[in-house]
Each structure stands twice: as C-alpha cells, then as structure tokens.
Amino acid sequence: xxxxxxxxxxxxxxxxxxxxxxxxxxxxxxxxxxxxxxxxxxxxxxxxxxxxxxxxxxxxxxxxxxxxxxxxxxxxxxxxxxxxxxxxxxxxxxxxxxxxxxxxxxxxxxxxxxxxxxxxxxxxxxxxxxxxxxxxxxxxxxxxxxxxxxxxxxxxxxxxxxxxxxxxxxxxxxxxxxxxxxxxxxxxxxxxxxxxxxxxxxxxxxxxxxxxxxxxxxxxxxxxxxxxxxxxxxxxxxxxxxxxxxxxxxxxxxxxxxxxxxxxxxxxxxxxxxxxxxxxxxxxxxxxxxxxxxxxxxxxxxxxxxxxxxxxxxxxxxxxxxxxxxxxxxxxxxxxxxxxxxxxxxxxxxxxxxxxxxxxxxxxxxxxxxxxxxxxxxxxxxxxxxxxxxxxxxxxxxxxxxxxxxxxxxxxxxxxxxxxxxxxxxxxxxxxxxxxxxxxxxxxxxxxxxxxxxxxxxxx
Amino acid sequence: xxxxxxxxxxxxxxxxxxxxxxxxxxxxxxxxxxxxxxxxxxxxxxxxxxxxxxxxxxxxxxxxxxxxxxxxxxxxxx
Numbered sequence: 001x002x003x004x005x006x007x008x009x010x011x012x013x014x015x016x017x018x019x020x021x022x023x024x025x026x027x028x029x030x031x032x033x034x035x036x037x038x039x040x041x042x043x044x045x046x047x048x049x050x051x052x053x054x055x056x057x058x059x060x061x062x063x064x065x066x067x068x069x070x071x072x073x074x075x076x077x078x079x080x081x082x083x084x085x086x087x088x089x090x091x092x093x094x095x096x097x098x099x100x101x102x103x104x105x106x107x108x109x110x111x112x113x114x115x116x117x118x119x120x121x122x123x124x125x126x127x128x129x130x131x132x133x134x135x136x137x138x139x140x141x142x143x144x145x146x147x148x149x150x151x152x153x154x155x156x157x158x159x160x161x162x163x164x165x166x167x168x169x170x171x172x173x174x175x176x177x178x179x180x181x182x183x184x185x186x187x188x189x190x191x192x193x194x195x196x197x198x199x200x201x202x203x204x205x206x207x208x209x210x211x212x213x214x215x216x217x218x219x220x221x222x223x224x225x226x227x228x229x230x231x232x233x234x235x236x237x238x239x240x241x242x243x244x245x246x247x248x249x250x251x252x253x254x255x256x257x258x259x260x261x262x263x264x265x266x267x268x269x270x271x272x273x274x275x276x277x278x279x280x281x282x283x284x285x286x287x288x289x290x291x292x293x294x295x296x297x298x299x300x301x302x303x304x305x306x307x308x309x310x311x312x313x314x315x316x317x318x319x320x321x322x323x324x325x326x327x328x329x330x331x332x333x334x335x336x337x338x339x340x341x342x343x344x345x346x347x348x349x350x351x352x353x354x355x356x357x358x359x360x361x362x363x364x365x366x367x368x369x370x371x372x373x374x375x376x377x378x379x380x381x382x383x384x385x386x387x388x389x390x391x392x393x394x395x396x397x398x399x400x401x402x403x404x405x406x407x408x409x410x411x412x413x414x415x416x417x418x419x420x421x422x423x424x425x426x427x428x429x430x431x432x433x434x435x436x437x438x439x440x441x442x443x444x445x446x447x448x449x450x451x452x453x454x455x456x457x458x459x460x
Numbered sequence: 461x462x463x464x465x466x467x468x469x470x471x472x473x474x475x476x477x478x479x480x481x482x483x484x485x486x487x488x489x490x491x492x493x494x495x496x497x498x499x500x501x502x503x504x505x506x507x508x509x510x511x512x513x514x515x516x517x518x519x520x521x522x523x524x525x526x527x528x529x530x531x532x533x534x535x536x537x538x
Contacts, residue, residue, distance in 0.1 A: 036526070055526055056471065342502065351502035353469055381470040382526070385502040 003027055003078040003102060003318040007050075007071040008042065010082025011061065013372045013388055014294070015042035018080045021310035030074045032067060034060035036380040041372040050074050055382045061085045068095045078102035078317055084384070087293040088115055104317040105270045106216075106292050114266065114290040124287040127265035129258040132277065132286040134201035145182045145200060146175055152202050153282075158182055160189035161197035171203045202286075206438040207277035209237075210244050210285065212259035213301040215312055216268035217322040223256040224301045224309070225331050227273075230439045231426065233349070238419075238442060239426060240337045242300035245397055245435045246280060255285050260326075262287065271298070271313040280438070296339065296386070299370060303335035303393035334400045335393040338408070338426075340371070341385040344417035346453055353381040357414030362407035366393040366400075373413065387418070397435065401427050425451050462512050463520070463532040470501035472508075472533055474523040482523075484516040484534070496534050499527065514538050 006022045007030045008015050019029045019042055031046035036055035043049040052070045053060035060066065062085055071079050079096055081087035081104065093108035105111070113119045124131050133152040138161040139145050149156045149172070158170045158181055170185050172178035182198065190196035209232065213224040228244035229237045247255065259274040273291045278284075298309050307329065316322070343349040355378045361369050371388025379387060390411060392404035405427040408420055426432045429450070431441070445451075466472065474482040474497055483496050490496065495507045497519070514536035521533045 056524065350506075351468070351504050353502060381468065381501045383502065385504075 001077070001102075001319055003104075003314060005030060005074070005076045005078070006104075006314065007074060007076035007079045007101075008032060008046065008082070009061065009067050009071070009079050010085055010087070011037050011040060011042065011372075011383060012386065013370050014082040014296075015040070016045060016372050017370055018082060018310055019045045021308060021314060022080075024308075025311055025314060027314070030071075030076055032061070032070060034382075036382050039377065041374055041377070048074065055380065057085065057383065064089065064092045064095050067092070068099050068101070071096070071101055072099050076101060078104055078314075080104040080314070081293060083293050083295060088291070090115070102317050104313055106268055106272065110266055110268060111292045114272075114292050117289065120290055121287075123266055124262055127258075127262040129262045129274075129287045130285060132202055132204065132288070135199055138197035139200060140197060142179055142182045142186075145198060146178055148200050149175065149178050152200055154178075155203040155205065157201045157203040158185045159199045159201065160185065160193055160195070161199045162189065162193035162195040171205075204277050204279050204286065205281075206440050207279055208244070208246060208438050209275065210247070210255070210278045211273045211275045211295075212256050213295075213298065213309070214259055214263045214268065214272050214274065215307075215309070215316070215322060215324070216263045216270065216272070217316050217320075218267050218269040219264075220322055221260050221263035221268055222322060222324055222326045222329060223260050224305045224307055224329060226252060226255060227297055227300055229297060230437055231432075231442050232439055233442050233446065237297060238339060239423065239432075240297035240300055241397075241400075242304045242335045243331060244278075245334070246278070248283075251283055251285070258285075258287070262290070268292075270316055271309050296389070297337050299368060299389065299391045300335040300337045300393075303366075303368065303391060304331045304333060305329050306332070333393055333395045334397040335391060336397075336400050336404050337389050337391045338404065338423040339386055339419065340388040340390060340411075340413075340423075341419045342379055342387050342416050343385050343419055345419050345422040345451055347417075349419070351381070351385050352417035353379045353385075354416045355379075356416065358412065359414070360410065360412040362390070362410035364403075364407070366403050367391070367407045368393070369407075369411070379416070387413075387416075390423075398433070401433060421453075422451055461517070461538070462514060462536045464496055464508065464510055464534045464536065466499055466508065466521075466527045466529055466531045466533050468499055468501045468506060469528050470499040470506075470526075472521045472523070472525050472527045473498040473500065473505075474519055482519075486516060486518055488516040490514050490516050490536055499533075508533060510536070512536065 086092040090108040090112040231239040394400040517535035
C-alpha cells in the first residue's frame, strides 16, 4: 500500500533529506524531535512535528516505545529511521510491525541477521561473496598453522582463539616467520587465557574501504556502483567518492555483482550498503559487513547514477517493485562528498557547537549541499557534530576535486569552527589528487602536521 | 568559595561511568588538575579539571544535566 503519512524518526541533515524526498512523492511528513530540537530545520519543513522527549537521545530518538507510540498517535502509516539512532534496531522494526506501521527498510530478521558479524559472514560465504580468509576453527600446533596459512595466503594474522583485546596478535609474512611466531603466540595465549589455541586470518595491510550501494525489493536487487571511503579519522569517514578509481573494470564488475548476489540471497528490501576491504596489492576484495539503512555518503551514488535513493527506498517500502533493471543504471562522471563537522580541526577536532551567523552556501553546476543550517540556528551540543555535506560532481575526478575546492571556498558559516580547512588541505594534497591513499593514511598525515593554520593559509 | 565552570555546552556527568562513584564528594581534597566531572559534547567526553586547589563543596549541576558554557558545575570551599 502506498505510503501517505511518513513519520521521520531522526534529526539533522538526514531528516531534511527524507522530508524533501517524501514531499516530491506527495507524501505528508511528520517530523519527530526532542525538546532540544524544536527549532531544527526539519521541524520547520515538515507538515507536522511531534515532540518525543527530552534532549538526551536515550530518552527520545533512541527510545523505541516512545517513538512507536508517537508515530501511532500521529496516524503515521510508515516510519523512516534515517541513519544512526534506531536505523539498525530489529526491536524497533518489530515494534512498528506489531503496531501496523510500515518500516522503511528491510525486515527485522534481515536487520538482525546482517547486524551479527558471524551470521553476516556465513550469509556472505553461502552467497559466494568473498570474506577475509581464515582458519575454520582453532589451531593446536605449528604444523597445522603452516598448513592453514598456505591455504589462507600470506601475510597472515595469528590470534589467540580465546580472549581478544589484541593480546597475542602477530603478523607473519612467510612460513619461516610463522614457525617462529606461532609458538610465541601460543605461549602468550596460554599465559594470558590459559588456552594455547590459535586462530589464523589473512592480514590485509593498509586496506581501502570500498562499499557497494544496493537497492532491493525483496526478490530482485540492483547495485548503484561503488564508493571509495578510505579517508577516515578514528574510523569515521571524512571524504567519500563514487566511483573508486583504483578498481579496474573487471574487479568493479565482480565486486558489484557479488554485492547483488548477497543482497538477493538475503531477500534484501530497501537501500543497503555492503562494505568491503580492498587489498590493492593483490587486487582482492573481502566483504566485512552490511549496513541495512541509508548511509551518510549516499549522495555521491545519487550524483553519478541520477537515482534518488531515498525516494526509491520509500517506494519499495510502500510495496512497489524495483523500478530499475541493472542495464538502466549507468555511472556518469565522478562525485566527491566531504563531511562538514562542527569541530575545530586545529584543536584535535574538538566539538564546536554554537550559533550559526551569516551563512553563504555554494551554488552551481554539479554542486549539492545537504545540511540543516539557517542563520541564527543554535546547534545543540547533545548530538553528532555533522552539520552538513558538500557534494561535487563533474565529468572526471580531477574536475570534481576542483569543483569541490571552489564550493568549499565559497561556503561560509560564521560563528562556528568547522572541518572546511581539513577538506581544503586534502583537496590540495598530491596523494589525494593521485587517489593514492588507504584507511591508515589520514591519521599519520594529520600527525605529521599537514593540517596547520599556516598550511591552510589561516583559513578557518 | 570558588566555582568550577563548564568549558563547553553539553551534558554533565558526576561519574566516569554509571557504575562508578562520583569523582568527588563533599569534603574531598581537590588538587589543581583533579577531574571533577565529564561534559559530553557532540558524543565527545571532555574531562572537567579544577584549576584551583581546595575542598570539594558540592555539585551545582545535576548528574546528566544539560549545561551551558560557563555554567557553574561545582563549588569548592577553601
């Protein structure tokens, strides 16, 4: 049944994004908000707004019972969870189902299955999607370790089968290394955990993070190509691209096909992302996890494919079959998104909530800004520091970087410290321009002092 | 009497984690640099340290209370 009244159980820029998509589909929007968010942009844009509790997320956006009760009371026939908060909660999806309200996303069972690392890995193996090769069970002696390592492929990571926390982890590049290191690991595991059992896994050094956007209707799935999200700080993505220029066409096709195979194998419904580690040296990719929701960086995929992913997920939730076949999805050009956070990049990225002064947004061909700002808006300190995203799309990657730089120079947000100087410095960095980076690249680059007020011309 | 103020807006915590005891109780000695609480701002926890020495009086803001920058969090008796 087509959705008529959509309840948005989220805040910030993604709430604004969902409202825009729903309005274009002619759907009535009901925005949930905490007491601290009564004046946020999504509340102003929605047809209706409902307060769901105090500022603290646990008493509002994360409170399943309150959110479900508010959606019910507002007469919503569907709920969009956005990202974060309750967007990957099987309990939330089940509670909505029990209340007779449609969840914009996959089934609770799929959320639960793909949210469990072991179950997700098993689903991937069953679908033929590559995972990081490892030993099937515990390894008791060095000869057995050498035999397994030969199958898994070097370099291998040797871990204690018991325990965790990084104790006993060693990396062996060759069999000689392994024969030297495995007994040490075993002795350490025995001492630390009283159990000398080992586990072996291929070590993927300096991997890239590449992910595939998919859309499924429960029967059929399509991919909207890949994103390269290797520029990360403290495991948070900072800069994201579509596509991944490090991949050759054959690898890209295999990667995207394996993502579709897994999505179809779990009867995936809605928009989802399969995350992979990519080892450039061996040209191999390994599935690590699936995000069963829309992601922050979805706009880069929208820019290169022309597909409105949020509209599509709402249509699918409303019961429509996928409107696209794979041959109708062709990537055009290159897109880059950077995350604008209210943080001071010159002071260890200390959060900087404050009041938005004069606001100038960039405009022009291939420029998109997803945000929730307006002049005079006071950003609450209770939530995430993401205040917006600048997305640049152009025929080629170098042109996209130039367009991004121009947009960042034109973007002025008075009254706050933001991560704009970081992105300007990255846009000017020769490694970034060459696309030569991986997930372990950005933090050493920052530690080496590449981002100083001097290096960015004192821009703030 | 001296005040310890919040360096940032956010949520104030008296304890390092819900299971732990408060950082300070009435009558505790406070040295320069002692942590008296945490302010959570945009999912980041910042330690609030005393810039003066004294004897802990009391918390002036509740545990898990929303606080503004400059708000008095605790008082010290000399």
